[in-house]
Amino acid sequence: MIVEGKARILTEGVFYNPRMEFCRTADMEVFRHLRSKSYLDALAASGVRGIRAMLEAGFENVEFNDIDERAVRVIEENLRLNGLNARVHNRDAVALMRERSYDHIDLDPFGSPAEFIDSAVRSARRFVSVTATDTSALCGSAPISGLRKYGAFAEKTEYYHETGLRMLIGKIVREVTKYDKYAEVLVSWAKEHYYRVHLRVRKSSRMAGKVYEKMGYVLHCNHCGNRVVMSVFETPDRYCSCGGMFRMYGPMWTGELHDPEFVSGLSKEGKAGRLFSAIEQEIDTVTHYDVHNLTERLGISPPKLDDIIEALRSHGFRASRTRFPGPTFKTDASISEIRRIISEIRR
Numbered sequence: 001m002i003v004e005g006k007a008r009i010l011t012e013g014v015f016y017n018p019r020m021e022f023c024r025t026a027d028m029e030v031f032r033h034l035r036s037k038s039y040l041d042a043l044a045a046s047g048v049r050g051i052r053a054m055l056e057a058g059f060e061n062v063e064f065n066d067i068d069e070r071a072v073r074v075i076e077e078n079l080r081l082n083g084l085n086a087r088v089h090n091r092d093a094v095a096l097m098r099e100r101s102y103d104h105i106d107l108d109p110f111g112s113p114a115e116f117i118d119s120a121v122r123s124a125r126r127f128v129s130v131t132a133t134d135t136s137a138l139c140g141s142a143p144i145s146g147l148r149k150y151g152a153f154a155e156k157t158e159y160y161h162e163t164g165l166r167m168l169i170g171k172i173v174r175e176v177t178k179y180d181k182y183a184e185v186l187v188s189w190a191k192e193h194y195y196r197v198h199l200r201v202r203k204s205s206r207m208a209g210k211v212y213e214k215m216g217y218v219l220h221c222n223h224c225g226n227r228v229v230m231s232v233f234e235t236p237d238r239y240c241s242c243g244g245m246f247r248m249y250g251p252m253w254t255g256e257l258h259d260p261e262f263v264s265g266l267s268k269e270g271k272a273g274r275l276f277s278a279i280e281q282e283i284d285t286v287t288h289y290d291v292h293n294l295t296e297r298l299g300i301s302p303p304k305l306d307d308i309i310e311a312l313r314s315h316g317f318r319a320s321r322t323r324f325p326g327p328t329f330k331t332d333a334s335i336s337e338i339r340r341i342i343s344e345i346r347r
C-alpha cells in the first residue's frame with residue numbers, strides 16, 4: 001500500500017507512477033481553488049488523483065472511469081480503504097464523455113491526450129485538466145508525431161518545453177471553439193517527462209472567435225537565434241534581419257500560460273508552491289532563452305542566471321526566471337541586445 005497526500009492507495013495490477021506525485025500535489029492546490037461541482041477522473045487507473053481530490057480538495061461529486069476492469073476493481077477497493085463512496089465506470093472514456101456532462105474533466109492518459117480532447121471539452125461545463133507525456137511529439141523532437149496528433153509543427157529549439165506546452169494548449173483551445181465555447185488557461189507547467197494544464201471553459205461564440213487572436217506561430221532563425229511571434233492572421237517573413245531563413249513553428253497558443261489572479265491565490269508553500277511562485281514571477285513572452293545555449297554560441301563561460309536577469313533589468317528590459325527546466329530566462333530584449341549585455345557581464 002502507498003500513502004500519497006492524505007490517500008492510502010493499492011496499486012497492484014494497475015498503473016501508478018510515483019514520479020507524478022508532485023503533479024498530483026500541485027493539482028490539489030489548484031483544485032482547492034476551483035470548487036468543481038462534479039469531477040470525472042476519466043482515465044483513473046488506481047483512482048489516486050480523484051481520491052486525493054475528495055480527501056484534500058473537498059470535491060464531493062467525483063466519478064471515476066477506466067477501460068481496464070482490473071483498474072475498476074482497484075479503484076473500488078481504494079475508495080473503501082479511504083472510507084469514500086463514488087461511482088466508478090468501466091467505459092471507453094470517449095464514449096462516456098459523449099454521453100454524460102461534468103463540471104470538470106481530468107485527462108491523464110498514457111502518452112498523448114489527443115484522442116480524448118474533443119469529447120472532454122464538449123462534455124466539460126467549467127474546467128478541463130490535461131496531462132500529456134508524449135513530450136517529444138509536442139516539443140519538436142518528433143515533428144511528424146506532432147503534426148499527426150496536434151496538427152502543429154515544431155523542431156527542437158532551446159525553448160522546446162515552452163513550444164510543447166503552447167502546442168498542447170493550442171490544440172485544446174481550438175477543439176473547444178467548435179462548441180461555441182472558449183477556454184482560458186488557469187495555470188500550466190512543464191516538468192520532467194510531462195506537461196500539465198488546467199483551463200476554465202465558458203460558453204460564448206463571440207469569445208470563441210477571439211481565441212484565434214492568441215493563436216499564432218513562432219518564426220525562428222537558427223543562424224542568429226532571433227524569434228518573431230506572429231498571429232495566424234499575419235503573413236510571415238521568410239528571412240530574418242540577419243539574412244538567415246526563418247523556420248516556422250505552430251500553430252500554437254501565444255497567449256498567457258497562466259491567469260495571474262488565479263495563480264496569486266495559490267499557496268506558495270512547499271515544492272508545488274515554489275513552482276507557483278516561479279510561474280507568478282515569470283514575464284509573459286512567448287519564448288525563452290537558455291544560458292548555456294547562449295554562452296556556448298558566444299564562446300564564453302556562463303554568468304549566473306540572476307546576474308543576467310539583473311543586467312537586463314538595469315538596461316531597462318523586462319526579465320525573469322521561467323517555470324521551465326534548466327538555467328532559463330525570459331526577456332523582452334532582442335537577441336542582439338541579450339548577447340551584448342551577457343558579453344558585458346564577463347568583462
Ligand SMILES: C[S@@+](CC[C@H](N)C(=O)[O-])C[C@H]1O[C@@H](n2cnc3c(N)ncnc32)[C@H](O)[C@@H]1O
Nearest residue numbers: 015043044045049066067068092093108109110
Ligand atoms: C496514465 S494512466 C492514469 C494514471 C492515473 N490518472 C494516476 O494519476 O495515477 C492511464 C489510464 O487510462 C486507462 N485508459 C486507456 N485508454 C482508455 C480509454 N479509452 N478509456 C478509459 N480508460 C482508458 C488505462 O487503463 C490507464 O489505467
